[in-house]
Amino acid sequence: xxxxxxxxxxxxxxxxxxxxxxxxxxxxxxxxxxxxxxxxxxxxxxxxxxxxxxxxxxxxxxxxxxxxxxxxxxxxxxxxxxxxxxxxxxxxxxxxxxxxxxxxxxxxxxxxxxx
Amino acid sequence: xxxxxxxxxxxxxxxxxxxxxxxxxxxxxxxxxxxxxxxxxxxxxxxxxxxxxxxxxxxxxxxxxxxxxxxxxxxxxxxxxxxxxxxxxxxxxxxxxxxxxxxxxxxxxxxxxxxxxxxxxxxxxxxxxxxxxxxxxxxxxxxxxxxxxxxxxxxxxxxxxxxxx
Numbered sequence: 232x233x234x235x236x237x238x239x240x241x242x243x244x245x246x247x248x249x250x251x252x253x254x255x256x257x258x259x260x261x262x263x264x265x266x267x268x269x270x271x272x273x274x275x276x277x278x279x280x281x282x283x284x285x286x287x288x289x290x291x292x293x294x295x296x297x298x299x300x301x302x303x304x305x306x307x308x309x310x311x312x313x314x315x316x317x318x319x320x321x322x323x324x325x326x327x328x329x330x331x332x333x334x335x336x337x338x339x340x341x342x343x344x345x346x
Numbered sequence: 347x348x349x350x351x352x353x354x355x356x357x358x359x360x361x362x363x364x365x366x367x368x369x370x371x372x373x374x375x376x377x378x379x380x381x382x383x384x385x386x387x388x389x390x391x392x393x394x395x396x397x398x399x400x401x402x403x404x405x406x407x408x409x410x411x412x413x414x415x416x417x418x419x420x421x422x423x424x425x426x427x428x429x430x431x432x433x434x435x436x437x438x439x440x441x442x443x444x445x446x447x448x449x450x451x452x453x454x455x456x457x458x459x460x461x462x463x464x465x466x467x468x469x470x471x472x473x474x475x476x477x478x479x480x481x482x483x484x485x486x487x488x489x490x491x492x493x494x495x496x497x498x499x500x501x502x503x504x505x506x507x508x509x510x511x
Contacts, residue, residue, distance in 0.1 A: 235447045243489075247487050250483050267475070270472065270474030309376055316379065324477055324478065
């Protein structure tokens with residue numbers, strides 16, 4: 232293992248941890264849950280209204296409860312989306328790659344700004 | 347004939363081997379809640395071929411493996427992700443190998459990391475959102491670890507098969 236390898240590894244790890252801290256430091260409580268399938272927005276729900284949503288014709292089931300959102304069940308082979316657990320901060324998301332389902336939390340501001 | 351029978355056999359076995367490694371790895375339960383976190387065992391073959399033969403052989407076997415794996419075990423979408431990761435990873439590995447300042451492990455680390463970056467870019471395009479880049483820190487770290495493991499294994503394989511090649 233050459234010295235340059237070491238430098239490369241350290242550099243990448245520094246970038247990784249630095250961006251991790253930046254992300255963690257800028258967390259803000261979320262307000263809206265955006266659901267999109269295959270890039271198309273399917274629905275926007277309030278994080279404060281407890282409800283259960285059937286997404287993508289039943290392949291994924293989303294639950295909003297007590298200010299958290301989580302994927303209750305999914306028919307994908309890996310189940311990563313279900314294992315993601317509960318999210319509540321702006322910018323957090325649950326992704327189901329096989330079904331192309333994306334559940335994102337955003338703030339109120341974007342509706343006004345049109346973002 | 348430029349392309350001997352011996353080489354044909356080695357490359358064919360390489361394709362089969364990397365497919366098996368890819369499949370076996372897919373059977374391991376996800377290592378983290380983030381999609382794409384894996385060691386990348388199939389790339390042991392790629393690294394071995396890159397150093398024992400050349401970029402053409404490594405590239406050809408990788409492409410064939412991706413197509414066949416997607417055909418047998420995956421989907422069109424999974425193939426897009428694999429191709430994105432492989433393309434970016436391959437370009438960087440090739441450049442890194444050419445400029446000769448990294449060892450096999452460094453090249454492999456770069457390959458692993460850029461593979462994940464390529465997959466994130468693919469996810470950004472397919473899911474039409476930039477927020478998945480939040481997964482980058484974890485994928486960078488797993489890319490580094492996977493790259494080191496793959497690099498070491500690729501080196502061992504290369505040593506053991508020196509006489510064969």
